[in-house]
Amino acid sequence: MTEMVSPLPQSRRLRDRLLLAGLLALVGLGLVGLAAKTGWDETLAQIGKLGFGQIVVLLGLSLVNYVFRGLRWHLLARRLGLETGLLQDMRHFLGGFAMSVTPGRVGELVRMRWLRRETGWPVERTAPLVLMDRASDLATMALLLAVGIGLGAGGVRYAGPVVIVALILAYLATRPRLLAGIVTLAYRATGLLPRLMARVRHAARSLARFSTPSVAAGALVLGAVGWLAEGYAFHLLLEWMGAGIGFWTAVTIFTFSTLAGGLTGAPGGVGGAEAAMIALLSLQGVPLEVSVPATAVIRLTTLWFAIGIGVIVFPFAERASLRGAA
8 A cells, every 4th residue: 555645735845945946046146246246258258168078077076976975875774774775775865866955955854755665664763874874974074174174275274163063963963872862851851742752762772883983984985985076076177267276175165165055054055055165265366257157067067966866866766665665
């Protein structure tokens, strides 16, 4: 029998769409304003420097990121005890990108719904998988920032506080006893939602499965390869536009901007990531006629490319999950 899943309330869907539309409009207006300020001819000339082959390279490097992070998802799923195959896990991971532009990326939790349909595991059993995936990204990006700052991104040294915050969040998100203790204290203080609190506490304790050094190291390596691929794409893009600032500086700016945008909670980090990227490039002496089109291109070939892949994979993942629930 097919599982019935209630859709989101119409008011909530409308609110999310309006929020995303508003953010996109603001970002678009900001980029257009900066392009107009620097001169449309210069901006378009920079974009015109890119050929079809170079765009393919940028997209290919982004795809490396998604594949390696998908492999990490598979590693964590197997460690959790899910008997899902590699292609099945990749379908879930890539299909979830279609929901990347929901506030806080909460729409990506659709992966847990697919897992519930196909494996019968309740949400509280699969929640540690999502939490570890996010925590691994935080830890990986924080380490890349630290390495980048140490190896040449001197102009981005004030990114240190973001590194510290990301590492603290990653640490807190992966400590089973600590999270379970926080939930217990919250319940004792409020006495609210006992069943939900019990489920969250159970999910927190399940994180112990991921605490082995081999799993943690594997997750970090796979994540690092993925994010470095996109950082390298940003480095190449700046080189092609005549604004080489060094590999590690480019990686640091890309990683910091992506992380800063994500920490704002805005859909896909829209707005915050673009603003941070343009500002940091300007601090490195990159003129606006280069930083504005470079920011627009790298966001199109990373975030929006991922969403495009997600939109393509999503209906296949949905149909496969419905067959699994039948």
